[in-house]
Amino acid sequence: MASSIRTLNPATGKIEKEFQAYTSEEINQYIDDAHNLYQSWRFESFENRKAVMKRVANEMRKQKARLAALITTEMGKPLHESEIEIEYSANIIDYYADNAEEFLADVTLDTEKGTAYVVSEPIGVLLGVMPWNFPFSQIARFAGPHIMAGNTVVLKTASNIPQCGIAFEEMFIAAGAPKGVYKNLLVAGKDTDSIVENPKIVGVSLTGSEAAGALVASLAGKNIKPSVLELGGSDPMIVLDDADIEKVMNGTINGRLRNAGQACTSSKRIIVQEGIYDEYLKQITAYVNNMKVGDPTQADTNMGPVSSESALEKLLDQINQSVEKGAEIISGGKRIDRDGFFLEPTILTEIEPGMKAYDEEIFGPVVCIWKVKDAEEALKIANDTPFGLGASIYTENVEYAQKLARRVDSGMVYVNKQVSSSPELPFGGTKHSGYGRELSKAGILEFLNKKLVMIAK
Numbered sequence: 001m002a003s004s005i006r007t008l009n010p011a012t013g014k015i016e017k018e019f020q021a022y023t024s025e026e027i028n029q030y031i032d033d034a035h036n037l038y039q040s041w042r043f044e045s046f047e048n049r050k051a052v053m054k055r056v057a058n059e060m061r062k063q064k065a066r067l068a069a070l071i072t073t074e075m076g077k078p079l080h081e082s083e084i085e086i087e088y089s090a091n092i093i094d095y096y097a098d099n100a101e102e103f104l105a106d107v108t109l110d111t112e113k114g115t116a117y118v119v120s121e122p123i124g125v126l127l128g129v130m131p132w133n134f135p136f137s138q139i140a141r142f143a144g145p146h147i148m149a150g151n152t153v154v155l156k157t158a159s160n161i162p163q164c165g166i167a168f169e170e171m172f173i174a175a176g177a178p179k180g181v182y183k184n185l186l187v188a189g190k191d192t193d194s195i196v197e198n199p200k201i202v203g204v205s206l207t208g209s210e211a212a213g214a215l216v217a218s219l220a221g222k223n224i225k226p227s228v229l230e231l232g233g234s235d236p237m238i239v240l241d242d243a244d245i246e247k248v249m250n251g252t253i254n255g256r257l258r259n260a261g262q263a264c265t266s267s268k269r270i271i272v273q274e275g276i277y278d279e280y281l282k283q284i285t286a287y288v289n290n291m292k293v294g295d296p297t298q299a300d301t302n303m304g305p306v307s308s309e310s311a312l313e314k315l316l317d318q319i320n321q322s323v324e325k326g327a328e329i330i331s332g333g334k335r336i337d338r339d340g341f342f343l344e345p346t347i348l349t350e351i352e353p354g355m356k357a358y359d360e361e362i363f364g365p366v367v368c369i370w371k372v373k374d375a376e377e378a379l380k381i382a383n384d385t386p387f388g389l390g391a392s393i394y395t396e397n398v399e400y401a402q403k404l405a406r407r408v409d410s411g412m413v414y415v416n417k418q419v420s421s422s423p424e425l426p427f428g429g430t431k432h433s434g435y436g437r438e439l440s441k442a443g444i445l446e447f448l449n450k451k452l453v454m455i456a457k
């Protein structure tokens, strides 16, 4: 039987490598190793943890070309985007190596009862369940903070990027990290449940679909384990009449078409005020019609394939079903006739509730545009979603943008820029986009025992 853990190059449609899933004995052994190492790692000095993690980040930079090629082969993003992702991943790891000690310093409390302070202690072995769309940076933002905090981690990546998962672990081996601090688990999705339930796993962080998140979080909850969920999104991008069209175009290109639109924080609903609508539609149509879509290893390629045949089929179904119900295709809308899983970059307008383009997350290069009378109508559409990850607002009236930002139901609002991430800025959502935060100081605080020490007077 063919393995479900495999590299299937989405640019060619060819299987390049298959992997055998670990047995449950192997999985348990690796979790035991992580648990055993935790007994000493938890008391390791910040200086020593930092030295290990700095070497991991350096290895990543040294091996950037090989790692970027693996990302592109396994999930299809253009090579130049993969290289940026490797740099970014190394930066995240450096950020926590440099700042963890300060973030986790004891906090003295004001009390008349005596001397009291809170110590931030690690809690044990954490499971990360990470997706394919950013194979390295998603792991970095999990492993970087929590290993620096003194936890140890095991990691399950999506089944379509096994070589990226293995390569991430190789960075730790090359850095001389102690065995057990980081372990990649080659396991199929169905084995995740038993890992969450393993008594030596004390917390889980998942980035992925709503369905996967609900399942993993319910198992974690049943076993009294904390979880962080970073799930889907249908981020609104509100464009007001006085917006700078260049910023709006940059925001659309980087915020909707980068990574072939396969980002949780992609601007999936672009809501444009009527005064700037025609100019925007003209410019975005011209851009989309001139995009170079194709081989992601070529330097001049703007967009590669989507991740899989099933992802492509789902996108085509979402487009076609919406069109049947009255949505209009301004550009694209079809599969590109070549090997691999390529979708024409697509522009859709006239989208109404009841259409998949309105009701569902569109995880691909489909620019969905709404025309609205004013900011109030824009806000109504923006908040009409079960998701609440990010949002962006484009206007030259920054004061007004900040007022609107407080009325958007989301975990992040960017003004005059696409939603993105940065080591020092918190990342996460509300509603069905999940809970908890990654990155920044907030990210390292998720899996800790905040222990009170109180010395009575």
Ligand SMILES: O=CCCCC(=O)O
Pocket (backbone or CB within 6 Å): 133, 134, 137, 262, 263, 264, 265, 419, 420, 421
């Ligand atoms: O799919 C979500 C990944 C977030 C992308 C980013 O880090 O900007």
